[in-house]
Structures are given as structure tokens and as C-alpha cells.
Amino acid sequence: MKFRKLPFRNLTKKPGRTAMLTVLVMILSFAMFAGAATIFSLRNGMKSLEARLGADVIVVPVSAKSKVNLDEMLLQGTVGYFYMDSDVLEKVREIDGVEKASAQTFLATLRADCCSIPVQVIGIDPDTDFTVQPWIAQSYGKPLETYDLIVGSKVGTEIGSTLRIYQQDCQVVGRLDSTGTGMDTAVYTTMDTMHLLLEAAQGLGHDLKITGDPDEVISAVYIKVKDDSSAVSVNNYINVHIRKVESVQTKNMLTTVSDGMAGASSAMTILIGGIWVLTFLLIIAAFCMILRERRLEFAVLRMLGASRRMLSGMIFTETAAICVLGSVLGILLACAVVFPFGGLIEEKLGLPFLQPGAGMCILLAAGTFLGVLLTGTVASMWTANRLSHVDASKILREGN
Amino acid sequence: MILRAEKIAKWYYRKSGESNRFFTVSETDIQLESGSLTVLMGRSGSGKTTFLHMLGGLLIPDAGKVWVDDKDLYAMNDAELSRYRNQHIGIISQGHTAVQSLSVLENVMLPQVMYGDKDGGTGLAGEWLTRFGMQDLQEAFPSELSGGELRRMSIARALAGKPEILLADEPTGDLDDENTQLVMKALREAADEGTAVLVVTHESDALDYADQRWQMNAGVLTK
Numbered sequence: 001m002k003f004r005k006l007p008f009r010n011l012t013k014k015p016g017r018t019a020m021l022t023v024l025v026m027i028l029s030f031a032m033f034a035g036a037a038t039i040f041s042l043r044n045g046m047k048s049l050e051a052r053l054g055a056d057v058i059v060v061p062v063s064a065k066s067k068v069n070l071d072e073m074l075l076q077g078t079v080g081y082f083y084m085d086s087d088v089l090e091k092v093r094e095i096d097g098v099e100k101a102s103a104q105t106f107l108a109t110l111r112a113d114c115c116s117i118p119v120q121v122i123g124i125d126p127d128t129d130f131t132v133q134p135w136i137a138q139s140y141g142k143p144l145e146t147y148d149l150i151v152g153s154k155v156g157t158e159i160g161s162t163l164r165i166y167q168q169d170c171q172v173v174g175r176l177d178s179t180g181t182g183m184d185t186a187v188y189t190t191m192d193t194m195h196l197l198l199e200a201a202q203g204l205g206h207d208l209k210i211t212g213d214p215d216e217v218i219s220a221v222y223i224k225v226k227d228d229s230s231a232v233s234v235n236n237y238i239n240v241h242i243r244k245v246e247s248v249q250t251k252n253m254l255t256t257v258s259d260g261m262a263g264a265s266s267a268m269t270i271l272i273g274g275i276w277v278l279t280f281l282l283i284i285a286a287f288c289m290i291l292r293e294r295r296l297e298f299a300v301l302r303m304l305g306a307s308r309r310m311l312s313g314m315i316f317t318e319t320a321a322i323c324v325l326g327s328v329l330g331i332l333l334a335c336a337v338v339f340p341f342g343g344l345i346e347e348k349l350g351l352p353f354l355q356p357g358a359g360m361c362i363l364l365a366a367g368t369f370l371g372v373l374l375t376g377t378v379a380s381m382w383t384a385n386r387l388s389h390v391d392a393s394k395i396l397r398e399g400n
Numbered sequence: 401m402i403l404r405a406e407k408i409a410k411w412y413y414r415k416s417g418e419s420n421r422f423f424t425v426s427e428t429d430i431q432l433e434s435g436s437l438t439v440l441m442g443r444s445g446s447g448k449t450t451f452l453h454m455l456g457g458l459l460i461p462d463a464g465k466v467w468v469d470d471k472d473l474y475a476m477n478d479a480e481l482s483r484y485r486n487q488h489i490g491i492i493s494q495g496h497t498a499v500q501s502l503s504v505l506e507n508v509m510l511p512q513v514m515y516g517d518k519d520g521g522t523g524l525a526g527e528w529l530t531r532f533g534m535q536d537l538q539e540a541f542p543s544e545l546s547g548g549e550l551r552r553m554s555i556a557r558a559l560a561g562k563p564e565i566l567l568a569d570e571p572t573g574d575l576d577d578e579n580t581q582l583v584m585k586a587l588r589e590a591a592d593e594g595t596a597v598l599v600v601t602h603e604s605d606a607l608d609y610a611d612q613r614w615q616m617n618a619g620v621l622t623k
């Protein structure tokens with residue numbers, strides 16, 4: 001027998017006590033990791049949203065406002081459609097300060113035979129589009145042919161299968177990476193295909209309220225402003241000079257989301273801070289409470305010649321071992337819960353939620369682990385120091 | 401080896417008579433010599449345990465000094481005093497003093513492995529357990545032992561280290577006559593082999609083994 005092994009004997013000889021403390025640490029590190037992962041995912045989703053949106057200003061027909069909530073449609077993937085004449089695009093392109101402008105056309109299918117959810121079909125111009133095309137190029141790599149579709153990450157259709165939209169057979173040729181935004185539930189195609197679909201829809205008797213030539217309609221113009229110009233002035237110029245359209249700055253649009261984000265994320269941060277403080281106090285309280293019943297044993301060790309330092313070393317080893325075990329288990333549990341249920345969290349929060357990649361997750365887990373470990377270590381040190389100052393004489397005199 | 405207490409005293413603050421300073425042990429001198437067995441009798445609450453703890457380096461006296469030969473016990477720091485206690489002083493405490501996670505044999509060997517972690521044989525531990533009739537309980541754990549067995553275990557633990565000073569606080573309190581004799585004989589033997597032994601007890605049987613006899617009355621030591 002070696003004195004160094006005593007802490008481990010103490011742990012294994014009292015499995016109930018050890019398990020109880022381990023579970024406590026586990027719950028606390030679970031809460032911390034789950035919270036941190038959620039905040040991180042939200043931030044990540046927001047960043048990706050900004051990057052994806054890419055446009056500084058979006059122009060839609062005035063009628064759009066009354067039909068759908070624009071933010072929701074563009075960010076959360078609520079389906080909707082509205083149309084305007086394509087000459088808006090030409091007018092916009094002539095404005096000073098506009099670097100790029102590209103049109104998109106929307107069509108909503110309320111029931112496609114593929115999916116139970118309504119799908120937003122978005123037609124883009126592959127040559128000029130700068131919002132979706134780069135991502136399509138990244139995940140597909142070939143030009144889109146007529147009736148080719150790229151689906152968002154959450155559309156439940158296999159690549160290679162056929163999607164029937166207004167009785168037109170379309171080929172699903174690719175899938176976008178997850179963005180945590182409305183783009184995940186949309187389906188993308190070229191303008192040409194979109195016009196064929198519009199005709200088909202009208203042919204089937206759907207009144208899309210298109211004024212003018214269906215081949216010439218667009219739903220929105222996405223504008224990238226030159227670096228040396230201001231989005232505000234371009235936005236104002238359009239609102240004043242181009243008739244029957246509404247121009248929106250994406251920055252303003254994003255504020256609703258980012259306000260929600262900031263709210264959720266700061267609430268989470270406060271929560272995590274609180275949990276952390278609580279963890280610290282709870283660990284100390286639990287350790288002290290549970291170890292107090294061993295006061296007599298500690299006093300005996302002192303009587304037999306263990307120095308305060310040896311005693312606190314023993315207590316520290318025990319508590320630190322529990323902290324390591326508990327935090328590892330807690331993080332594993334959190335991984336098993338947070339990641340599979342990310343979608344549900346997104347839905348409940350109504351915010352973009354993009355899970356960080358594997359590397360980032362490992363980093364996050366390592367960070368939480370270190371955090372809990374550090375907390376546990378300080379708590380253990382405090383407990384050990386406190387309990388190693390037992391008044392051996394008093395405890396032994398009271399005896400039994 | 402001589403353990404010498406010089407005017408040691410311990411007091412607490414509590415209303416008693418006109419003063420609120422209450423002496424648990426009044427100013428006391430005592431000398432324990434190598435090879436001699438001292439018996440200290442006294443009523444419950446008279447201050448025997450307090451006195452013994454002060455001699456054993458467990459309780460700092462409020463006045464006076466404790467010397468072991470020329471070493472001032474309480475001038476040492478905690479690490480030094482702890483090590484000194486481990487290597488030179490054996491204490492048998494009142495009450496049950498087992499380490500629950502260790503087997504009986506390991507409990508008895510514990511003081512010897514505290515420093516240096518030497519992992520050599522069981523030494524005297526097994527021998528003492530056998531003498532106290534506990535050879536079959538070596539692998540048992542304290543929770544499986546009776547009160548008397550726990551007591552004999554802690555006596556074996558103090559003896560196994562062959563201490564130069566042995567302080568026993570009511571070592572035979574919960575033992576039957578046969579075991580009391582067994583333990584007193586063992587303590588006598590230890591004294592004969594050169595240990596300075598102090599036995600605190602209620603039982604007058606112990607007086608038969610004593611070289612020195614003391615009486616404690618409300619904190620005052622008399623012959």
C-alpha cells in the first residue's frame with residue numbers, strides 16, 4: 001500500500017459518493033457546454049447569414065410589403081411571391097454607386113410531390129448573381145441546365161431524384177451547404193427554368209398576378225454597392241426615383257434578426273456566467289458537505305502524522321479526479337444532445353443556427369473542459385485547504 | 401528519550417465561578433521517561449484528553465512548553481511536527497479511528513507508509529494483529545469490525561511503528577477483561593523495550609502495570 005494511492009481507494013471504496021459528485025459536476029459542465037455551443041452556433045449562423053446575403057440593398061415591388069413579411073421570407077424561408085417588370089434591373093444598373101445588380105424571381109409551390117413542406121423556388125441569373133451563385137458553384141461546379149435544381153440543405157430530396165413542380169419534372173443536381181437561414185429550405189434554378197415554371201403554373205390556372213410578359217418578370221433585385229459609395233444613398237435614390245418599387249437596406253433588415261440574436265446570445269451569456277458561478281459554489285458546497293462527514297478520518301490521518309499539506313493533497317486529488325471525470329462525461333452528453341437537436345433549437349428560437357464544424361466543436365469542447373477543470377481545480381483547492389485545517393484534537397476528543 | 405511538559409496549561413472562555421476563563425488543564429509539569437509506564441486516572445471531563453493531546457503535538461498549549469529531549473515540540477512548523485509525530489509518537493485516541501477505505505492490515509501499516517511510501521512487507525503490523533487475535537481479520541474492512549476489534553486495531557497501529565513515545569487514551573475502554581489484560585501486557589512490554597508510555601484510563605486494573613501514577617482532578621494533576 002502507498003499513501004499516494006489513498007485518494008483513489010477513497011473514491012473506489014465509496015462508489016455511491018463518488019458517483020453523486022461526478023454526476024453533479026457532469027450536469028454543470030453539460031449546462032456550460034450546451035450553452036456555449038448554442039451561443040456559438042447562433043453567432044455562426046449570423047455570420048453566415050451576412051456573408052450569404054451579400055447584397056447591400058434589395059429592391060422589391062411595393063406590393064411585396066403587403067403580401068409577405070420580407071425579413072421572414074428572405075431570412076427564414078417563408079414562402080411567398082410577387083413580381084415586377086424586369087426593366088427595374090436596367091434602371092438600377094444605371095445608378096451611380098451600384099457595383100453589381102442581379103435579379104431573382106420567386107415562385108412558391110404550396111404542394112410539390114416531394115415534400116410535405118411548401119418550397120420556395122428561386123430563379124437566379126447565373127451570370128450576374130452574386131448572392132447564391134458562388135455557393136452553387138462551390139457545391140455543384142457545373143453550369144445549371146434547363147430543369148436542373150439545386151436544393152437547400154434542409155430540402156428532403158436526394159440528389160439525382162426528380163422533383164415535380166407544377167407538373168414539370170426537374171432534376172435535383174446538387175445541394176447547398178447548411179446556412180442556418182431561409183436559404184436552407186429553398187430550391188434554386190436558372191431564370192430560364194423559372195420562366196418555364198411560371199408559364200406552367202399559369203397554364204394550370206394559378207393566378208400569379210403577373211402584369212406583363214411572364215418571360216420578363218422578376219421578383220427582386222439584389223444590389224452590391226461600390227466600396228466608395230453609401231448604401232443609404234443608393235437606397236434613398238431608388239425609393240425616390242424608381243416608381244412602384246420598395247428598396248430595403250439589408251443592414252436594416254438584419255437588425256431585427258441580429259437584435260434577436262444579440263438578445264438571445266446575451267441572455268445565454270448571462271446564463272452561462274450564472275451557471276459558472278453556480279458551478280463553482282455548488283462544487284465547493286457539495287465537496288465540503290460530503291467531505292465533512294469524513295472529518296474524523298482526516299483528524300485520524302493528522303494524528304498518525306500526515307501534514308496539512310499531505311492531507312490537502314489527498315483531498316485535492318480526490319476532488320480533482322471527480323472534476324475531470326465529471327466534465328468529460330458532461331461534455332460528451334452535451335455533444336450527444338445539442339448537435340442532433342440543433343434544428344429544433346433553431347425552429348424554437350426563430351434564429352439562424354449554424355453548427356460549427358468538427359474542428360470548432362472540438363475546440364469548444366476543449367475550452368469548456370478547461371473552464372470546468374479550472375473551476376473544479378480552484379474549488380478543489382479551496383475545499384482541500386479548508387478541510388486540511390481540521391482541528392484534529394477537537395474532533396478526536398469528541399470521538400466516535 | 402524524555403518527554404517533558406513544562407508548566408503547560410489549556411483554557412477556554414466560558415463562565416465558571418467569578419472568572420470566565422475556564423482551565424481545562426491548569427499549569428502542569430510532567431515527565432515521561434523511556435522505559436517507564438505512567439498511568440493517569442481521572443474522572444470524565446477532568447481534562448485528561450486535553451492533556452494527552454498537548455503532549456502528543458496535537459493541541460498547542462496556551463502556556464508552557466513541551467520538550468522531547470531538547471526539542472521544543474511546538475516550535476516546529478506543521479510539516480516538521482507532523483513528521484515528528486509520525487516517526488516518534490504513537491497515539492491511541494478515544495473513539496473509533498479507522499480509515500474506512502483501507503483494510504485492517506492497511507490501517508495498521510498506514511503510519512509506516514505515510515512518509516517515503518516504502519512498500520516493504522507488513523512488518524510488525526501482522527504480528528500485532530495476530531497477538532490481539534485478529535489474524536483472520538487482516539483483509540476485512542473497518543465497517544465489518546466490532547467496537548473492541550476496532551480498538552485493538554488502533555492499538556496495533558500505534559505499537560507497530562515502535563514509537564519512542566506512546567500516548568494511549570483509554571485504550572481498554574471497550575474491551576473485555578481478557579483483552580484488557582492482553583493490551584496492558586503489550587503496553588507494558590513496549591515500555592520494557594524502551595518506550596515512554598502514558599496510559600489514560602478510568603480502570604484501576606491498569607495501576608498494576610504502572611511505574612508512575614497520576615491523578616487528574618478538574619485540570620489539576622496530582623500524584
Ligand SMILES: Nc1ncnc2c1ncn2[C@@H]1O[C@H](COP(=O)(O)OP(=O)(O)OP(=O)(O)O)[C@@H](O)[C@H]1O
Pocket residue numbers: 394397412424442443444445446447448449450451494
Ligand atoms: N475546545 C473546547 N472548547 C470548550 N471546552 C473544551 C474544549 N475542549 C475541552 N473542553 C472542556 O474541557 C474539559 C476536559 O475535556 P477532556 O476531553 O480533556 O476531558 P477528559 O478527562 O478526557 O474526559 P473523558 O474521560 O470524558 O474523556 C471538558 O469539560 C470539556 O468540556
Ligand SMILES: [Mg+2]
Pocket residue numbers: 448449450494569
Ligand atoms: Mg477523554
